[in-house]
Amino acid sequence: MKRLNDCRLYVITGENYHPGRTMLDVMEQALIGGADIVQLRAKDTPKREVLAQAYALRELTQRYEVPFIVNDHLDIALAVGADGVHLGQDDLPLAEARRILGPDKIIGISTHGIKQALEAERGGADYIGVGPVYPTGTKPGRTAVTTDYVREAAERVKLPFVAIGGITLDNVNAVLDAGAAWICAVSAIVGSEDVAGACRSFLHHIRLKQIDS
Numbered sequence: 001m002k003r004l005n006d007c008r009l010y011v012i013t014g015e016n017y018h019p020g021r022t023m024l025d026v027m028e029q030a031l032i033g034g035a036d037i038v039q040l041r042a043k044d045t046p047k048r049e050v051l052a053q054a055y056a057l058r059e060l061t062q063r064y065e066v067p068f069i070v071n072d073h074l075d076i077a078l079a080v081g082a083d084g085v086h087l088g089q090d091d092l093p094l095a096e097a098r099r100i101l102g103p104d105k106i107i108g109i110s111t112h113g114i115k116q117a118l119e120a121e122r123g124g125a126d127y128i129g130v131g132p133v134y135p136t137g138t139k140p141g142r143t144a145v146t147t148d149y150v151r152e153a154a155e156r157v158k159l160p161f162v163a164i165g166g167i168t169l170d171n172v173n174a175v176l177d178a179g180a181a182w183i184c185a186v187s188a189i190v191g192s193e194d195v196a197g198a199c200r201s202f203l204h205h206i207r208l209k210q211i212d213s
């Protein structure tokens with residue numbers, strides 16, 4: 001199910017939800033709001049807990065028929081039958097991940113500049129992340145790549161790419177104007193009081209831009 005060209009809104013699990021909400025509640029609301037690909041990212045969570053969350057999200061995403069990606073943990077992705085993995089620049093190299101996962105699983109790679117993007121493309125990634133577009137507390141300590149890199153990716157990268165990092169309803173239009181067709185947001189969605197509504201609003205902006213161009 002590699003339908004990445006059609007993806008518009010990628011929602012990743014966060015560490016901070018609106019008070020009183022569980023991860024599963026929030027992700028279900030995101031799916032109701034139209035998230036069309038979901039990633040489990042749990043950097044500071046014990047692995048057995050990540051595994052349990054992955055089983056639960058696998059079941060949920062199957063019900064909504066959207067691809068399910070696991071950040072970093074190939075073993076967990078394989079164990080739960082996820083659709084793929086997302087890897088950072090310091091995680092397992094792409095070639096090794098491909099050897100383990102085979103040709104059918106989705107592999108996404110975080111990139112922070114055009115050199116990394118072209119390398120991931122040559123190496124057989126299925127999509128790349130382009131970011132962080134703006135400074136973000138979700139991935140602190142990384143220099144923002146700004147919409148300049150989004151523009152460069154739109155011009156030079158043939159793979160589907162998702163713009164990520166500090167994207168909110170206030171700045172998403174600038175990211176779309178720079179050429180992104182696919183947007184990822186964590187805090188602006190999972191931290192919202194109305195998660196489904198936040199997703200609908202993002203999708204509204206994305207669709208308006210598509211109609212425009």
Ligand code: 3NM
Pocket residue numbers: 012041110111129130131132133135136137138139164165166167184185186187188
């Ligand atoms: N990866 P928020 S930025 C998980 O640039 C992640 O590769 C990034 O969260 C990258 O929408 C990021 O809350 C954080 O800024 C995205």
